[in-house]
Amino acid sequence: MLQFDLLRTEGAARRGRLRLNHGVVETPIFMPVGTYGTVKGVMPRDLHAMGAQIILGNTFHLWLRPGLEVIRGFGGLHGFEGWTKPMLTDSGGFQVWSLGKMRKISEEGVRFASPVNGDRLLLTPEVSMQIQTVLDSDIVMQFDECTPYETDGVLTTEKQARASMALSLRWAKRSQAEFARLGNRNALFGIVQGGMYENLREESAAALAELDLPGYAIGGVSVGEPKDEMRRIVAHTPQRLPAHKPRYLMGVGTPEDLVEGVAQGVDLFDCVMPTRNARNGHLFTRFGDLKIRNARHKTDPRPIDPSCRCQACAGSTAADGTVSGGFSRAYLHHLDRCGEMLGPMLASIHNLHFYLNLMREIREALDAGRFAAWRVGFLADRARGVD
Amino acid sequence: MLQFDLLRTEGAARRGRLRLNHGVVETPIFMPVGTYGTVKGVMPRDLHAMGAQIILGNTFHLWLRPGLEVIRGFGGLHGFEGWTKPMLTDSGGFQVWSLGKMRKISEEGVRFASPVNGDRLLLTPEVSMQIQTVLDSDIVMQFDECTPYETDGVLTTEKQARASMALSLRWAKRSQAEFARLGNRNALFGIVQGGMYENLREESAAALAELDLPGYAIGGVSVGEPKDEMRRIVAHTPQRLPAHKPRYLMGVGTPEDLVEGVAQGVDLFDCVMPTRNARNGHLFTRFGDLKIRNARHKTDPRPIDPSCRCQACAGSTAADGTVSGGFSRAYLHHLDRCGEMLGPMLASIHNLHFYLNLMREIREALDAGRFAAWRVGFLADRARGVD
Numbered sequence: 001m002l003q004f005d006l007l008r009t010e011g012a013a014r015r016g017r018l019r020l021n022h023g024v025v026e027t028p029i030f031m032p033v034g035t036y037g038t039v040k041g042v043m044p045r046d047l048h049a050m051g052a053q054i055i056l057g058n059t060f061h062l063w064l065r066p067g068l069e070v071i072r073g074f075g076g077l078h079g080f081e082g083w084t085k086p087m088l089t090d091s092g093g094f095q096v097w098s099l100g101k102m103r104k105i106s107e108e109g110v111r112f113a114s115p116v117n118g119d120r121l122l123l124t125p126e127v128s129m130q131i132q133t134v135l136d137s138d139i140v141m142q143f144d145e146c147t148p149y150e151t152d153g154v155l156t157t158e159k160q161a162r163a164s165m166a167l168s169l170r171w172a173k174r175s176q177a178e179f180a181r182l183g184n185r186n187a188l189f190g191i192v193q194g195g196m197y198e199n200l201r202e203e204s205a206a207a208l209a210e211l212d213l214p215g216y217a218i219g220g221v222s223v224g225e226p227k228d229e230m231r232r233i234v235a236h237t238p239q240r241l242p243a244h245k246p247r248y249l250m251g252v253g254t255p256e257d258l259v260e261g262v263a264q265g266v267d268l269f270d271c272v273m274p275t276r277n278a279r280n281g282h283l284f285t286r287f288g289d290l291k292i293r294n295a296r297h298k299t300d301p302r303p304i305d306p307s308c309r310c311q312a313c314a315g316s317t318a319a320d321g322t323v324s325g326g327f328s329r330a331y332l333h334h335l336d337r338c339g340e341m342l343g344p345m346l347a348s349i350h351n352l353h354f355y356l357n358l359m360r361e362i363r364e365a366l367d368a369g370r371f372a373a374w375r376v377g378f379l380a381d382r383a384r385g386v387d
Numbered sequence: 388m389l390q391f392d393l394l395r396t397e398g399a400a401r402r403g404r405l406r407l408n409h410g411v412v413e414t415p416i417f418m419p420v421g422t423y424g425t426v427k428g429v430m431p432r433d434l435h436a437m438g439a440q441i442i443l444g445n446t447f448h449l450w451l452r453p454g455l456e457v458i459r460g461f462g463g464l465h466g467f468e469g470w471t472k473p474m475l476t477d478s479g480g481f482q483v484w485s486l487g488k489m490r491k492i493s494e495e496g497v498r499f500a501s502p503v504n505g506d507r508l509l510l511t512p513e514v515s516m517q518i519q520t521v522l523d524s525d526i527v528m529q530f531d532e533c534t535p536y537e538t539d540g541v542l543t544t545e546k547q548a549r550a551s552m553a554l555s556l557r558w559a560k561r562s563q564a565e566f567a568r569l570g571n572r573n574a575l576f577g578i579v580q581g582g583m584y585e586n587l588r589e590e591s592a593a594a595l596a597e598l599d600l601p602g603y604a605i606g607g608v609s610v611g612e613p614k615d616e617m618r619r620i621v622a623h624t625p626q627r628l629p630a631h632k633p634r635y636l637m638g639v640g641t642p643e644d645l646v647e648g649v650a651q652g653v654d655l656f657d658c659v660m661p662t663r664n665a666r667n668g669h670l671f672t673r674f675g676d677l678k679i680r681n682a683r684h685k686t687d688p689r690p691i692d693p694s695c696r697c698q699a700c701a702g703s704t705a706a707d708g709t710v711s712g713g714f715s716r717a718y719l720h721h722l723d724r725c726g727e728m729l730g731p732m733l734a735s736i737h738n739l740h741f742y743l744n745l746m747r748e749i750r751e752a753l754d755a756g757r758f759a760a761w762r763v764g765f766l767a768d769r770a771r772g773v774d
Contacts, residue, residue: 036721036722037721038722041729041732042729043733065721066720070721073686074717082714298453299460315432315469316432322472323471324469325431328467330453330461330467331467338423340423340427342429345732
């Protein structure tokens with residue numbers, strides 16, 4: 001089940017509402033990544049508190065660990081990980097692609113050795129649909145081949161990109177047929193490929209539109225290409241997709257990338273950046289980014305971002321009046337130096353809160369018809385740099 | 388400032404109330420250990436929620452990182468780590484003792500090389516008091532020498548234990564003098580030593596009582612001695628201490644050890660066991676302990692302990708009705724196998740909740756005058772074993 005209502009537009013930017021089997025998602029939205037059935041270092045309770053509406057799971061990882069038998073016993077990934085709101089799973093295509101020389105791609109699918117125990121495995125469009133049906137995610141992604149930007153330093157040619165895109169299209173059709181055969185009640189998204197070639201992207205988008213899937217993603221970006229190449233595709237492809245269906249830009253990106261994506265008509269985003277960067281002490285703020293490992297924070301009593309309302313920056317007050325949280329840069333610097341878990345825990349909450357709050361601001365700006373002005377102000381704030 | 392009211396006794400067990408500069412502590416109580424200014428893997432907010440009334444900090448570790456200049460800038464450890472309730476700091480004696488051959492003990496104090504950067508350092512009773520005064524902990528521990536149980540496989544002789552105990556006594560007097568000179572407004576505790584020799588313990592306790600300190604600890608246990616040796620000292624020493632002053636058993640122990648300690652008249656406990664064991668997948672429950680790494684948990688949908696009300700076992704419901712938490716053994720097993728941070732986070736919350744809830748039950752039993760009966764039931768439950 002998927003129902004998408006376009007509430008308002010401003011230029012190409014869209015304010016929408018997505019109804020899925022496990023609830024409603026207000027778009028544009030950022031989806032925190034929960035690879036192994038957990039958004040790394042963050043309690044589900046805190047995800048709810050910071051306004052996460054939908055999270056990701058990774059088909060490839062969950063297939064290997066804990067395996068489908070375990071998840072089937074919980075009626076799906078929601079029950080297993082204790083998440084009640086919507087969920088999207090990728091198809092596993094990107095992960096097998098990332099195995100590099102350890103996998104072999106054919107028309108049938110991808111053969112590879114399990115990085116966990118060495119088992120010889122075959123992932124196909126059909127198997128991916130079968131796994132995602134057990135996971136029971138609200139949004140299921142077609143199995144695709146992620147077209148590389150370059151291989152061993154050589155750029156992918158148009159011919160190679162066309163063959164790869166055509167393979168993903170055939171896999172889209174097989175995904176759709178298997179999804180239907182399985183009686184999956186969720187929503188299957190197609191994925192536009194075509195590398196850095198706009199004509200191929202256009203062909204891919206047009207062919208996928210004919211399949212009349214409930215939503216579409218732009219894949220094959222954020223795969224090592226220069227930023228301006230990625231921005232060129234983001235400026236091109238979203239608006240070639242059916243206007244009344246949700247659009248998802250996969251694996252992108254920085255806060256600026258998200259704002260740019262919204263401006264180009266994207267509705268859904270995911271990226272490991274907020275959580276992965278948090279674990280490396282890279283913190284996002286309204287006024288630019290901050291490396292908490294830097295010695296200049298050693299004695300700084302200020303929070304990461306005084307304008308931020310997250311548990312790390314602003315803290316919270318319990319029912320009994322006990323104030324908790326509102327931590328200084330000095331304290332976070334100390335936690336990082338000592339390798340204390342609380343460091344990445346607080347940093348992950350902060351970064352995810354920043355991303356989710358960014359999308360909330362974007363939705364409010366779109367609701368008020370002032371996204372263009374908001375965007376100028378946001379980019380200027382971000383460029384200012386942290387005090 | 389310290390005021391201790393003995394509210395009720397049952398045999399040697401005591402129900403008390405401790406008033407400290409940062410608040411009131413109901414005893415008997417367990418104090419979670421926050422070595423580097425953080426209870427590993429637990430948000431301060433969750434410590435409050437599970438009823439932590441007082442936590443520990445380690446003088447030795449905090450002296451090295453972040454260092455006193457940083458903490459002084461926050462007016463003490465409370466401000467630095469964002470903890471508003473009472474706090475106890477140890478003296479650093481146990482940690483320098485743990486350095487083994489890397490330190491040299493003399494009448495003056497202990498010389499050692501910093502394990503962080505190799506700096507040559509000297510920790511004395513005076514320096515320990517100076518550090519703890521900067522930390523501004525509610526309970527300050529005297530600088531002591533922890534008498535070893537054995538050295539290179541040879542048991543400590545009575546003569547050695549006497550010399551060590553006498554040194555700790557002289558250091559107690561120097562600690563008291565320096566504490567007064569510094570005008571520290573908190574409460575200094577003395578530490579009974581004497582190894583496994585009851586006569587020495589008795590001498591130590593009597594001499595410390597003459598110093599009229601506001602509270603006393605039993606040190607030099609849980610240093611590698613057999614369990615029955617530890618229990619013998621715990622059955623001996625607490626009741627030799629002034630009845631109207633709080634008694635603290637340092638670094639002990641299992642849930643059964645805590646119950647035994649209370650029965651012998653101990654009021655305060657600390658131990659790294661709940662958090663350290665949590666990070667190794669060792670979980671405490673009402674009905675015995677559970678190793679979450681064991682393959683038998685792989686598909687088990689039950690919580691760690693169905694009778695437990697912690698965030699990991701029972702979850703919580705947000706203001707908007709969203710249910711969160713209440714995780715299965717299968718999910719915790721999966722998190723452990725994948726090395727996901729959420730595993731130790733949930734396990735730490737569970738184990739600390741177990742310890743704090745245990746002490747809450749003990750206080751309630753003492754209030755109701757039925758501690759003896761509660762103790763029999765608790766030990767029988769624990770011995771039953773986990774389903």
